[in-house]
Amino acid sequence: MTVWQETGKKLGQRDNMAPSSSSREWVVDDISGKGIIDSSRVSIVFMEGNKVGGSSSCNRYSGEYQLNGSEFTVGENMASTRMACAPALMNQEESFLKLLMHVNQARFGDHGELLLSTPEGETIRAFQSSPKP
Numbered sequence: 001m002t003v004w005q006e007t008g009k010k011l012g013q014r015d016n017m018a019p020s021s022s023s024r025e026w027v028v029d030d031i032s033g034k035g036i037i038d039s040s041r042v043s044i045v046f047m048e049g050n051k052v053g054g055s056s057s058c059n060r061y062s063g064e065y066q067l068n069g070s071e072f073t074v075g076e077n078m079a080s081t082r083m084a085c086a087p088a089l090m091n092q093e094e095s096f097l098k099l100l101m102h103v104n105q106a107r108f109g110d111h112g113e114l115l116l117s118t119p120e121g122e123t124i125r126a127f128q129s130s131p132k133p
Contacts, residue, residue: 009124015111026114026126031096033123037088042096044114044126058085072106072116099124 028042029035036042043054046065052074053062063078078101103116103124118122
């Protein structure tokens with residue numbers, strides 16, 4: 001997967017983000033500047049065939065994504081399991097999924113973090129999880 005800076009300058013290939021049979025997980029640590037609830041798990045996994053999925057706090061989600069230059073979009077065909085959780089987790093999940101559906105740009109931050117941003121400047125920040133031994 002190739003990601004571009006806002007200026008249009010290519011950041012380069014990120015083999016560790018590219019879809020593969022052993023797709024790596026990106027762990028979200030911030031949703032629109034509000035952090036995430038302690039001990040909750042929000043994640044993003046990019047898979048072969050432009051598939052994306054992960055944990056959205058309480059449920060699992062899946063769908064398709066497109067990346068064209070720095071333009072990143074998630075398809076409207078997003079699916080999610082429907083388990084009920086504590087209200088705070090359900091609110092966090094709703095915020096994450098709404099934001100993910102409005103993302104239009106992908107880039108990498110100064111520390112290798114994945115930054116998915118909306119036109120309004122709201123951002124999902126995620127760090128790549130460590131490989132399992």
